[in-house]
Amino acid sequence: MKRTLAILALLGVINIGAPVWAEDKPAAAASTGTSAVTEPAASATPSSTAASAAPAAAAAAPALVANKGDNAWIMVSAALVILMSIPGLALFYGGLVRTKNMLSVLMQVFVTFSLISVLWVVYGYSVAFTEGGGFFGVLDKVFLKGVTVDSVVATFSKGVVISELAYVIFQGAFAAITCGLIVGAFAERAKFAAILVFMVIWFTLSYLPMAHMVWYWAGPDAYLDAAAGEAAGKTAGFLFQKGALDFAGGTVVHINAAIAGLIGAIVIGKRIGYGRESMAPHSLTFTMIGASLLWFGWFGFNAGSALEASGGAALAMVNTWVATACAALSWMLAEWLLKGKPSMLGAASGAVSGLVAITPAAGFVGVMGAIAIGLLAGVICLWGVNGLKRLLGADDSLDVFGVHGVGGILGAILTGVFTDPALGGTGVYDYVANKVGDYDMAAQVISQLWGVGTVIVWSGVVSLVAFKLVDMVIGLRVPEEEEREGLDITSHGESAYHY
Numbered sequence: 239m240k241r242t243l244a245i246l247a248l249l250g251v252i253n254i255g256a257p258v259w260a261e262d263k264p265a266a267a268a269s270t271g272t273s274a275v276t277e278p279a280a281s282a283t284p285s286s287t288a289a290s291a292a293p294a295a296a297a298a299a300p301a302l303v304a305n306k307g308d309n310a311w312i313m314v315s316a317a318l319v320i321l322m323s324i325p326g327l328a329l330f331y332g333g334l335v336r337t338k339n340m341l342s343v344l345m346q347v348f349v350t351f352s353l354i355s356v357l358w359v360v361y362g363y364s365v366a367f368t369e370g371g372g373f374f375g376v377l378d379k380v381f382l383k384g385v386t387v388d389s390v391v392a393t394f395s396k397g398v399v400i401s402e403l404a405y406v407i408f409q410g411a412f413a414a415i416t417c418g419l420i421v422g423a424f425a426e427r428a429k430f431a432a433i434l435v436f437m438v439i440w441f442t443l444s445y446l447p448m449a450h451m452v453w454y455w456a457g458p459d460a461y462l463d464a465a466a467g468e469a470a471g472k473t474a475g476f477l478f479q480k481g482a483l484d485f486a487g488g489t490v491v492h493i494n495a496a497i498a499g500l501i502g503a504i505v506i507g508k509r510i511g512y513g514r515e516s517m518a519p520h521s522l523t524f525t526m527i528g529a530s531l532l533w534f535g536w537f538g539f540n541a542g543s544a545l546e547a548s549g550g551a552a553l554a555m556v557n558t559w560v561a562t563a564c565a566a567l568s569w570m571l572a573e574w575l576l577k578g579k580p581s582m583l584g585a586a587s588g589a590v591s592g593l594v595a596i597t598p599a600a601g602f603v604g605v606m607g608a609i610a611i612g613l614l615a616g617v618i619c620l621w622g623v624n625g626l627k628r629l630l631g632a633d634d635s636l637d638v639f640g641v642h643g644v645g646g647i648l649g650a651i652l653t654g655v656f657t658d659p660a661l662g663g664t665g666v667y668d669y670v671a672n673k674v675g676d677y678d679m680a681a682q683v684i685s686q687l688w689g690v691g692t693v694i695v696w697s698g699v700v701s702l703v704a705f706k707l708v709d710m711v712i713g714l715r716v717p718e719e720e721e722r723e724g725l726d727i728t729s730h731g732e733s734a735y736h737y
Contacts, residue, residue: 304401320535324347329531330590366454372474373447385403413449423634440701444498453490454474455474456473467670485599486600556608557603561593561609568615568616569619604664607662619644
């Protein structure tokens with residue numbers, strides 16, 4: 239979904255970026271999309287934001303029409319991201335809890351997906367992807383007002399657009415799975431109603447502004463010259479203006495959700511018997527199936543974020559494939575050395591850590607960069623779910639922070655390192671100069687740290703306030719006797735199994 243971005247063109251001194259493979263030149267190779275602005279197809283400019291910077295003469299240009307191949311790829315990618323949530327994430331999480339709570343986790347993921355999907359079309363898309371301030375959009379597109387079969391949105395390439403409706407569902411699938419990720423941190427003890435109310439608040443005040451901050455910009459066609467680029471840059475999201483790169487959601491999705499999950503685990507408290515009773519996963523078979531579906535769907539998540547069926551999408555796809563495999567192997571081998579045996583849980587967890595870490599970098603780094611990120615992710619996230627978890631002292635039930643938080647932070651920072659063309663990366667495209675700009679690794683890493691720091695603070699504050707409010711009004715945790723019996727029966731009146 240995404241694809242972020244680059245460094246704004248402020249009088250040509252700071253580059254507004256896209257990967258080098260973005261098709262910006264006439265007859266160039268496959269282009270890639272930007273995560274940004276959405277516009278009516280009938281307009282000669284790619285967006286209303288761009289219109290403010292474009293010359294009046296542009297009004298006479300023919301309307302941009304979406305390519306059917308690009309549209310098809312984005313719609314397939316959206317379906318793959320939905321598959322990641324239901325059933326992928328649901329099965330992955332479900333297999334990790336105890337038998338008495340299997341159904342509750344399936345319900346939490348399934349209903350969270352449904353709830354956020356509705357909120358997305360009601361107001362979420364408008365808040366995230368319309369021009370407003372640096373942190374929020376406006377409500378001009380509530381209930382998808384003005385979004386028609388003819389309206390289009392910008393991609394990473396000048397003169398290339400996709401259908402806005404395809405973009406709506408693609409981005410909506412991202413929002414839904416992000417909220418679903420959170421439930422794993424406090425699985426097996428939270429009230430179902432409390433989870434749903436929290437999701438509404440957090441989605442509105444954390445997910446939407448983070449998506450706007452990182453991914454909203456005027457689109458490449460707004461960058462006609464230095465002056466136009468400067469004007470367009472001022473309308474972009476806060477972190478886009480800072481030059482933070484996040485191809486498919488390392489900050490917006492993974493760190494954002496992980497911080498919320500960690501705060502929830504701390505506020506709700508530890509499960510009864512935690513550290514004294516066995517809380518082993520009840521079905522690693524389901525966990526392996528879920529991890530495999532996540533890996534499969536993640537190709538839509540990352541490669542779809544190119545927003546075009548292009549060489550850039552292929553790069554993201556290869557990087558997603560290789561980094562994940564490397565992380566699965568490095569986690570398994572490290573665990574084998576430390577514990578004497580390789581585990582299925584370790585291999586599956588390693589794969590997910592690799593998927594998380596490569597997400598912000600997928601379209602920006604070369605294959606060697608992806609290999610390095612994957613190998614590091616497996617080992618560092620293994621520490622995240624063991625050593626770091628003990629240091630934090632929180633009962634993060636399914637290691638949401640250890641995998642998504644640690645992996646997301648690692649991937650976001652390393653994106654700044656391996657995007658460097660000297661290390662095989664794509665570099666950052668300057669849409670004013672119409673070429674790849676000079677790369678400053680130190681400056682880019684600082685931009686990445688801006689993204690990481692902002693999402694940690696923003697999500698942390700929103701999550702703490704939201705959990706406290708929900709606890710005051712309806713309570714966050716089920717009674718002790720219900721927790722002991724299991725949430726399947728006590729919360730839903732059903733059982734996952736009958737034997």
